[in-house]
């Protein structure tokens with residue numbers, strides 16, 4: 116089953132409000148102390164899905180922004196890694212990877228950003244990598 120960030124937020128963080136704001140150049144932001152997630156008005160559905168998963172990951176990881184309201188680079192990387200693990204299951208990646216010629220095509224199929232696909236592919240565990248590689252080998256054999 117695909118991860119649905121909007122449903123996850125509703126179920127696990129019902130007190131967190133989502134509002135639109137002018138955030139340029141940022142796409143989204145979370146203010147944990149105020150239980151608030153802000154989205155840029157210009158987000159596409161895919162950007163919104165990816166960004167919401169990222170902001171939920173900050174909440175799950177109990178990240179607290181610095182006094183200037185920014186997370187550290189390490190916290191951003193941790194939130195990104197957790198978000199893409201949720202958005203892109205190994206099963207979904209394995210199903211598609213042999214059929215999609217580019218990361219952009221994979222991203223479109225998975226309804227996530229190209230950045231998310233690349234990060235997921237580079238942070239696969241050894242066991243996950245073996246599952247994906249085995250599927251690629253199958254597709255090549257079948258072709």
Ligand SMILES: [Zn+2]
Pocket residue numbers: 169170173186190191194
């Ligand atoms: Zn972040």
